[in-house]
Amino acid sequence: MSSAFSLSDDPRAVAVPAGPDDAGQRLDRFLAARLPEFSRARLQALMREGAVSADGRTLVDPSARVNAGETYVVAAPPPAPAEPVGQDIPLAVVFEDAHLIVIDKPAGLVVHPAAGHADGTLVNALINHCGASLSGVGGVARPGIVHRLDKDTSGLLVVAKHDAAHRGLSAQFADHGRTGPLVRSYRALVWGLLSRPRGTVDAPLGRSERNREKIAVRADGREAITHWEALERFEAAGASLVECRLETGRTHQIRVHMATLGHPLLGDMVYGASHRTKAARLSEEGREALTALGRQALHAAELGFAHPVTGEELHFESPLPDDLARMISALETQ
Template sequence: MDEIKEFIVIEEEEGDRLDIYLSGQLGDMSRSYIQKLIKDKKATVNGKIEKAKYLVKEDDKIVIQIPAPKLLEVIPQDIPIDIVYEDKDILIVNKPQDMVVHPAPGNYEGTLVNAILYHCKENLSSINGIIRPGIVHRIDKDTSGLLMIAKNNNAHNSLAEQLKDHSITREYQFICHGVVKEDKITVNKPIGRNPKDRLKMAIVKDGKNAITHFEVIKRYENFTHMKASLETGRTHQIRVHALSINHPLLGDEVYGPKNNKFNKLKGQTLHAKKLGFIHPTTKEYVEFDSELPKYFQEILNKLK
């Protein structure tokens, strides 16, 4: 059955294009797919069909009809994945940069989910449905590093509860613009949708609580190699908090400078390096570490 979603435009959102507004509201869907839905007359504004370039106004009532996902569209694919650890309950993978974690409407192939469906067959939790089987948490397409996959619902519930309690160890490494003076910085600032650009996140007063602990690993000329430990897991948290202290991530075209001297970068230099949690079955603490990817290490070598 198709899903119907309704939204009322608030004052801060007035002036956004219809496709951009809906992209902000429907974070899992690509803008191109939303544009297709609008073109196919699946969206209305105050009961009328409008084009993607329509500028939304305060109090506009927007209704969009989202076709139900089809099971056959999420297919197992023999895509190589770097497996760090596996048992009957969990799978720890080291996701490469430039790989989407799970399918979204209009993008059903080449994702980590397609790969683990092939590897695990039927042995994945079903809690997050057919689009995100086994997926407990995710990282951005252009972020590399460790992810935990639940192979059954008991494991999924245990890991999800630990995420909710902020008891999971999550340590990232990144390279940022500028030389960070302080050895350690804790940023405690709420994060929500950017009212001026719904495709971005930002520090906003009514956002969700977000806490990041930063620590300098090494300083270079014009750049700093840092690590970040997360207490919370908000969308784009490290990237937004790093920008808030005026040190955006190298390669981050959304929150940082558009140009840098490393032109071959595919996205932000951000790697989920360490992941630790209580094992769902053994009840013992387990921790996993991964090496920095080749592209990341090559940049550090050039900075030296």
């Protein structure tokens, strides 16, 4: 049962009571965990705007600590016009209805505008494609990004068109498929021959203290679990094709977890730079395919979830894109 409920005197307001186990948490993290329809960044912005309170006190510090027994109220304003502009960017639409859209994202396409990528993103493309069917998510009339793929990761991604769909999908992703039909499966090419046919990496992840742009295994990190299975071994090339199923969905999770096993992804210059010399073992065709790949060899091949409005179980598969298929062909003929 949800601990959040709408206040009768303000239909925009949502109240979240804090229990004994919540005491001491950062307020923004606490609210983000309880209100999956709001991103942590959105909650921080609402706090700065004076839209978060507790017992009549306006709370503007996202790092404030939660007190047990207090009720925190979030009053979000109505959706504002989308800040990103719509752009006519081709989309590979796998499924679409009035509530959501499933995209097969190409490598190289950034999902959301950010520093260095103000436009030309999937969000810009969706605003143009979906138009008036976007009724506002997280305070802005824009598509609801429930999960993300790295810029250079290809494959399936689902996006909500309105708040109700966003909340329903967010709840499934927050539950990690433990009590529902959510499935996220990836194909990855990794260096080395795995010693076992399958296994699980259960290692918490957080920002690296040495390099804040990287993710690292940390004892104080967020829970992260990846189940992997070796699908094919390329003995001569010293590489493997692996299926990775996510039980959680942290930033760079597969890339870091496979590197932790000593099997970083081909083409991953962030977490696999120490293995770049392995490319010398490849045939000329393999080296050319790896150069042409120019990215981490990772593809979101399978996505399944319950439709957030109808409850129908949906399941989608995406074939390997040409660059990965060429890489596999080169490894097979090594």
